[in-house]
Amino acid sequence: KAGVTQTPRYLIKTRGQQVTLSCSPISGHRSVSWYQQTPGQGLQFLFEYFSETQRNKGNFPGRFSGRQFSNSRSEMNVSTLELGDSALYLCASSSTWDRVGETQYFGPGTRLLVL
């Protein structure tokens, strides 16, 4: 099975712009989670989608949003970019969301640099 794929892998934007990142989960997986990784804050949960519905959301401002399509692919959007949004954005997929301890499989990430 192919793993989780994320596009693009690298992105450079300027402050005030918006960006959309894409994630394709492992075939058959219906849950997609997004995490932000920075040197200062570490790995932080952004949100999680299952069957096109946002099930859980982390403590991030409303500039961060996402969606999931019927084929389970997911996108996240960040509007009005700030320098502090520079990070590695990781997507993870799992087969379901409500089975406790379900393994999340991570993609390679999209590295976003905001200038």
Next chain:
Amino acid sequence: AQSVTQLGSHVSVSEGALVLLRCNYSSSVPPYLFWYVQYPNQGLQLLLKYTTGATLVKGINGFEAEFKKSETSFHLTKPSAHMSDAAEYFCAVFNNQGGKLIFGQGTELSVKP
């Protein structure tokens, strides 16, 4: 609330030496614990996980971890380090209420020849 603490942001060992990466958790419910590894410019790869049952969990690449409830620990070990083990290692607990992983700050492992 659940949390994870990894003791030591950087650990250095010699090739062939024992690897011990420490992880302590806080959880009011039975925890589901994970160890992930991240190589440079890559995502996270699952090493092993503990859900229920046997407290000694074996993972990939010769790593294992032992769940000790009395010590609220889930330390990662490998008997003999290899140069290819150099990476960053993350311990995480699954948050039942939020459906998310809560990660420790990570431990960077260096392996000296």
